[in-house]
Amino acid sequence: MYRFKPELRIPGPVPVPTEVLGRMSQPMINHRGKIFKDVFPQVLARLQPLFGTKNPIFMVTGSGTAGMETAVANLVAPDTPVLCLVGGFFGRRWAEICQAYRAKLHVLEFPWGSGIDADQVGDYLKQYPEIEVIFMVHNESSTAVLNDVEAVARARGRSEALLVVDAVSSLGGTPVEMDAWGVDVVVSASQKCLMTPPGTAFIAVSPKAKEFMAKNESGRYYFDLRKYEQFLEKGETPFTPNINNVFALDKALEMLETEGFANVFARHRLMRDMMRAGAKALGLELVVEDKDASPTVTAVKYPEADAFRARIRDTYGVEFAGGQGPFANQIFRVGHMGYATPLDVLTALAVLEIDQKKFGCAVEAAEQVLDRS
Amino acid sequence: MYRFKPELRIPGPVPVPTEVLGRMSQPMINHRGKIFKDVFPQVLARLQPLFGTKNPIFMVTGSGTAGMETAVANLVAPDTPVLCLVGGFFGRRWAEICQAYRAKLHVLEFPWGSGIDADQVGDYLKQYPEIEVIFMVHNESSTAVLNDVEAVARARGRSEALLVVDAVSSLGGTPVEMDAWGVDVVVSASQKCLMTPPGTAFIAVSPKAKEFMAKNESGRYYFDLRKYEQFLEKGETPFTPNINNVFALDKALEMLETEGFANVFARHRLMRDMMRAGAKALGLELVVEDKDASPTVTAVKYPEADAFRARIRDTYGVEFAGGQGPFANQIFRVGHMGYATPLDVLTALAVLEIDQKKFGCAVEAAEQVLDRS
Numbered sequence: 001m002y003r004f005k006p007e008l009r010i011p012g013p014v015p016v017p018t019e020v021l022g023r024m025s026q027p028m029i030n031h032r033g034k035i036f037k038d039v040f041p042q043v044l045a046r047l048q049p050l051f052g053t054k055n056p057i058f059m060v061t062g063s064g065t066a067g068m069e070t071a072v073a074n075l076v077a078p079d080t081p082v083l084c085l086v087g088g089f090f091g092r093r094w095a096e097i098c099q100a101y102r103a104k105l106h107v108l109e110f111p112w113g114s115g116i117d118a119d120q121v122g123d124y125l126k127q128y129p130e131i132e133v134i135f136m137v138h139n140e141s142s143t144a145v146l147n148d149v150e151a152v153a154r155a156r157g158r159s160e161a162l163l164v165v166d167a168v169s170s171l172g173g174t175p176v177e178m179d180a181w182g183v184d185v186v187v188s189a190s191q192k193c194l195m196t197p198p199g200t201a202f203i204a205v206s207p208k209a210k211e212f213m214a215k216n217e218s219g220r221y222y223f224d225l226r227k228y229e230q231f232l233e234k235g236e237t238p239f240t241p242n243i244n245n246v247f248a249l250d251k252a253l254e255m256l257e258t259e260g261f262a263n264v265f266a267r268h269r270l271m272r273d274m275m276r277a278g279a280k281a282l283g284l285e286l287v288v289e290d291k292d293a294s295p296t297v298t299a300v301k302y303p304e305a306d307a308f309r310a311r312i313r314d315t316y317g318v319e320f321a322g323g324q325g326p327f328a329n330q331i332f333r334v335g336h337m338g339y340a341t342p343l344d345v346l347t348a349l350a351v352l353e354i355d356q357k358k359f360g361c362a363v364e365a366a367e368q369v370l371d372r373s
Numbered sequence: 374m375y376r377f378k379p380e381l382r383i384p385g386p387v388p389v390p391t392e393v394l395g396r397m398s399q400p401m402i403n404h405r406g407k408i409f410k411d412v413f414p415q416v417l418a419r420l421q422p423l424f425g426t427k428n429p430i431f432m433v434t435g436s437g438t439a440g441m442e443t444a445v446a447n448l449v450a451p452d453t454p455v456l457c458l459v460g461g462f463f464g465r466r467w468a469e470i471c472q473a474y475r476a477k478l479h480v481l482e483f484p485w486g487s488g489i490d491a492d493q494v495g496d497y498l499k500q501y502p503e504i505e506v507i508f509m510v511h512n513e514s515s516t517a518v519l520n521d522v523e524a525v526a527r528a529r530g531r532s533e534a535l536l537v538v539d540a541v542s543s544l545g546g547t548p549v550e551m552d553a554w555g556v557d558v559v560v561s562a563s564q565k566c567l568m569t570p571p572g573t574a575f576i577a578v579s580p581k582a583k584e585f586m587a588k589n590e591s592g593r594y595y596f597d598l599r600k601y602e603q604f605l606e607k608g609e610t611p612f613t614p615n616i617n618n619v620f621a622l623d624k625a626l627e628m629l630e631t632e633g634f635a636n637v638f639a640r641h642r643l644m645r646d647m648m649r650a651g652a653k654a655l656g657l658e659l660v661v662e663d664k665d666a667s668p669t670v671t672a673v674k675y676p677e678a679d680a681f682r683a684r685i686r687d688t689y690g691v692e693f694a695g696g697q698g699p700f701a702n703q704i705f706r707v708g709h710m711g712y713a714t715p716l717d718v719l720t721a722l723a724v725l726e727i728d729q730k731k732f733g734c735a736v737e738a739a740e741q742v743l744d745r746s
Contacts, residue, residue: 024397063612069595100592199615219473239436242572
């Protein structure tokens with residue numbers, strides 16, 4: 001029955017290199033022992049250039065959402081005035097978590113598929129100067145929008161509000177410049193551009209955010225970053241970590257470092273441009289305009305997308321993601337992040353062509369983008 | 374420099390069988406796709422006999438403490454009157470988590486190294502009938518005590534209090550009979566007797582506990598079991614899970630099932646009896662009396678234990694755990710749980726003998742226990 005290999009083209013979890021998977025089979029060690037302490041703090045330090053920061057980075061064993069909740073649990077007390085910028089599924093998730101923590105919740109909604117309008121954010125903050133924390137998503141993978149974090153950071157103007165960014169599906173695939181942009185908390189996770197299996201989240205914290213967290217008297221335990229800070233001084237985590245994921249990430253970082261981060265980012269931009277050129281050549285409509293387009297995932301409008309996706313998966317082994325929320329069954333999404341290459345984009349386009357019996361046009365358009373790069 | 378293999382004899386994480394580690398290298402798949410849905414609910418169902426329950430079991434990506442906090446987050450609102458039974462480090466952890474959730478906290482302390490006295494619990498509940506939830510530890514790995522959960526459950530008498538049990542370091546190594554004992558919530562984790570790397574916690578919930586949780590209006594998100602229940606109906610988790618751990622656990626369960634759970638439990642009892650007989654033959658003092666002794670970990674009194682442990686680890690590759698809290702540097706602890714056999718106990722005893730230049734006596738005593746078994 002073997003004819004096509006499974007090709008996972010969803011926006012995470014993404015294919016993991018065999019070299020990295022091999023590290024998942026590392027024999028078990030003591031998480032309070034020397035071997036772990038020799039690797040763990042170095043892995044976190046090697047994440048700093050990807051976060052664009054000199055701030056400490058903490059690791060929580062859990063999904064990306066656990067990382068998001070860690071930010072909220074440490075920053076938000078009941079009635080803390082917060083502003084969530086919502087233009088998709090994960091922006092909405094920020095709002096839901098803040099609500100669970102009884103924040104005084106402000107929400108600025110943006111149309112799904114459009115980037116966050118920084119001017120609107122600036123105006124809102126002038127109107128509600130009491131807002132203390134802003135939550136936004138860098139790469140809104142539900143819509144395939146890359147938001148301009150720097151513009152939002154700047155739009156704060158005289159507001160002292162902290163800016164918290166979900167960079168789960170961007171970090172490692174596109175530049176994140178926490179310090180240069182003036183971001184206070186950045187959250188990411190292992191299973192996207194970091195090419196590592198799911199199970200670990202990362203949270204970078206600025207001194208200003210740390211000070212704000214110290215004043216928060218709300219209860220927290222598993223997500224309490226004060227504990228993580230205390231244990232990181234010893235090269236440890238407060239609770240038994242996902243040891244194998246740390247070893248896997250060590251290897252994945254080595255691979256990204258060998259390629260060079262600038263080359264990694266250029267590869268992602270190239271895959272975006274190829275995917276978009278190919279989809280356009282097929283006459284398909286993209287969800288997002290060029291200026292807001294994500295380098296890690298592309299969303300394509302497609303009627304009855306779910307049946308189409310099932311057909312492509314069952315026939316060719318290529319798995320695309322569907323739409324969420326208002327986009328359910330209206331779009332499909334092609335992940336091109338982490339361990340993905342321009343040739344993977346070509347095969348993604350090829351199956352679209354074959355399915356539509358429009359042979360060659362999309363691949364040709366994408367090849368020309370590749371050739372010009 | 375190779376002369377001795379590393380031998381991890383700590384009470385978790387424990388050595389993971391190569392067969393199980395191999396499954397950690399499973400290629401990445403979609404956590405919303407068919408392959409995952411075919412495996413995940415079955416793995417949870419196969420845990421039910423180890424929990425001794427027909428209740429649903431939920432999986433949270435996180436450490437054992439994340440599992441404990443999941444229980445608290447769903448059961449405890451501010452001022453919920455709870456009773457924590459504390460006789461060691463993990464009993465204390467229950468109290469700390471409940472405190473973080475602003476419970477009205479009652480604590481019954483028992484001497485470290487002694488089992489929980491169920492009669493005292495019964496008396497306390499008569500005195501404070503308002504208590505709604507009791508938190509206890511089954512196997513207190515910090516002291517090597519196995520507490521009598523059934524006796525505590527019975528001691529509730531007319532109290533309607535829910536009983537929540539941390540079975541992190543017992544489940545899979547000794548019988549847990551959630552339904553027969555009348556326990557309402559049982560928490561466990563992958564990295565102990567389940568012979569799987571750390572990163573996943575499991576929470577079984579009785580109908581009575583579920584009803585109680587439904588009335589809790591406190592905010593919760595990542596640990597919200599209502600979400601986990603909703604997604605489990607589709608064979609999924611609400612947040613991207615530790616996919617590789619699920620495959621590893623699938624294999625570990627297969628190995629435990631092949632051995633037979635009754636045989637697994639007998640093996641743990643045998644290792645306990647061998648370890649204790651050997652330590653006694655060496656003239657060492659055990660922390661715990663026979664009646665309260667854990668089948669998964671043994672604690673031995675030893676002055677300047679930490680220097681001794683370092684010597685044993687560096688000389689022979691055998692790694693014991695140290696003491697926590699009042700026992701720091703006063704004891705060492707030998708883990709004999711999960712992927713451990715009677716021969717591992719013999720080598721643990723052998724290095725003790727060699728270190729003390731009392732050749733043969735401990736191994737002989739343990740061999741006799743093995744021979745009689």
